[in-house]
Amino acid sequence: xxxxxxxxxxxxxxxxxxxxxxxxxxxxxxxxxxxxxxxxxxxxxxxxxxxxxxxxxxxxxxxxxxxxxxxxxxxxxxxxxxxxxxxxxxxxxxxxxxxxxxxxxxxxxxxxxxxxxxxxxxxxxxxxxxxxxxxxxxxxxxxxxxxxxxxxxxxxxxxxxxxxxxxxxxxxxxxxxxxxxxxxxxxxxxxxxxxxxxxxxxxxxxxxxxxxxxxxxxxxxxxxxxxxxxxxxxxxxxxxxxxxxxxxxxxxxxxxxxxxxxxxxxxxxxxxxxxxxxxxxxxxxxxxxxxxxxxxxxxxxxxxxxxxxxxxxxxxxxxxxxxxxxx
Numbered sequence: 001x002x003x004x005x006x007x008x009x010x011x012x013x014x015x016x017x018x019x020x021x022x023x024x025x026x027x028x029x030x031x032x033x034x035x036x037x038x039x040x041x042x043x044x045x046x047x048x049x050x051x052x053x054x055x056x057x058x059x060x061x062x063x064x065x066x067x068x069x070x071x072x073x074x075x076x077x078x079x080x081x082x083x084x085x086x087x088x089x090x091x092x093x094x095x096x097x098x099x100x101x102x103x104x105x106x107x108x109x110x111x112x113x114x115x116x117x118x119x120x121x122x123x124x125x126x127x128x129x130x131x132x133x134x135x136x137x138x139x140x141x142x143x144x145x146x147x148x149x150x151x152x153x154x155x156x157x158x159x160x161x162x163x164x165x166x167x168x169x170x171x172x173x174x175x176x177x178x179x180x181x182x183x184x185x186x187x188x189x190x191x192x193x194x195x196x197x198x199x200x201x202x203x204x205x206x207x208x209x210x211x212x213x214x215x216x217x218x219x220x221x222x223x224x225x226x227x228x229x230x231x232x233x234x235x236x237x238x239x240x241x242x243x244x245x246x247x248x249x250x251x252x253x254x255x256x257x258x259x260x261x262x263x264x265x266x267x268x269x270x271x272x273x274x275x276x277x278x279x280x281x282x283x284x285x286x287x288x289x290x291x292x293x294x295x296x297x298x299x300x301x302x303x304x305x306x307x308x309x310x311x312x313x314x315x316x317x318x319x320x321x322x323x324x325x326x327x
Contacts (some may be wrong), residue, residue, distance in 0.1 A: 028063035028131055129158075136162040141171050148177045155184060167193065172202035179208045183215060191216050198229070199235060206240035214244055230264065235281055239288035242268075253298075262300055265289060269304055286316040294323025 014267035036105055065099075068074045068082060132151065135143045144166070151159065155216065159181075166178035179197065208245070210229060226248070227240030249256045256262065272285050290308045293301045308320040 011111070013215055054262045086275075097106055131161075133162060137168065141174065144169075144174055145171075145177065146180065149175070152177075152181060157185075160185065160188065164190070164193075167197065172205055175200065176202065176208050178202045179205065179212060183212050191215055198240070199234075203236070203240060206237065207243045210240050211247060212249060223255075227261065230259075235285060239284065242288055242292045244293060246292040250297045256296075256298065259297065262298070265293065265301055269307065283315050286311060286313065287318040287319040290316060290319040290323050294319075294326040296325075 064082070065079070068079050131149065132147050138144065148166075155186045156256065157205055162181050163178045166174050169175055169178070175197070181192065182190065183294075191213055194209050194212045198206055198213075200206050210226075213225060215220055225246055226241060228239055229247060232238050232241065245259055245261060245264075249259065249261050268285065269289055272282055272289075286308055290305060293305045293308075305323055306318060310319065311317055
């Protein structure tokens with residue numbers, strides 16, 4: 001502006017633009033640049049930039065201005081030429097920082113140095129988005145889990161094809177996390193695919209699958225679906241259904257009577273010792289009962305929890321203690 005219109009209004013415009021951009025674009029850019037920095041040193045880095053770097057750069061700019069005017073005798077309009085030169089250097093620096101930023105973010109994901117509770121992800125950054133997709137399609141289980149945790153509260157339909165693929169991942173933890181994230185897309189219904197996951201080897205995946213199917217049904221259909229799994233011949237599926245029923249009863253206490261939840265807990269606890277199950281299966285059933293009582297938030301079930309607290313199995317006792325802490 002000063003190069004073509006060396007007038008007062010041009011100087012005012014430059015000063016106003018400098019102040020506004022410094023508090024908006026520049027400040028937001030610095031926050032993004034600090035994203036891959038470990039939380040333990042991030043406050044020191046930000047303070048160093050805000051206090052030292054900012055003041056140092058302002059001082060250097062003042063010295064250059066004195067040199068250009070007093071030593072070199074440049075006019076206000078011709079000072080724009082070195083300014084344009086420095087703007088060009090600044091643009092080149094931005095291009096280099098952009099490449100390094102994506103690499104630093106990828107390294108931070110690999111080393112798990114990003115605090116998930118602090119971050120909000122800008123998916124408009126095409127390079128960052130592409131990096132996430134590459135990781136989700138990769139073979140590194142730790143990186144995939146970390147990105148899934150990072151994106152847990154993000155709803156973006158561009159991720160859906162990758163989340164669906166992860167439902168078949170060898171890692172049970174990844175399958176369970178992907179299913180939990182998919183369940184947040186209320187308009188999407190993949191019940192036919194999730195039904196097969198009720199037979200998953202992992203307890204957490206089975207529970208997640210039943211919860212998903214219950215979420216996609218309502219009324220009589222929901223109760224019939226749940227009763228079918230609660231009466232299933234497979235102990236593993238019955239246990240997962242019991243945990244799903246417990247969550248449902250905690251959200252809607254009126255369903256306790258419809259599901260005969262208390263009677264089901266009582267009968268299962270009474271029969272478990274009489275069933276021709278192996279000790280491992282008995283431990284599984286009792287542990288599931290203890291966990292279900294803690295989830296259901298029903299004071300009428302607490303006497304059964306007291307019984308489980310005296311069990312000789314360390315696995316059952318651990319679940320009972322955890323549930324007791326929730327009551």
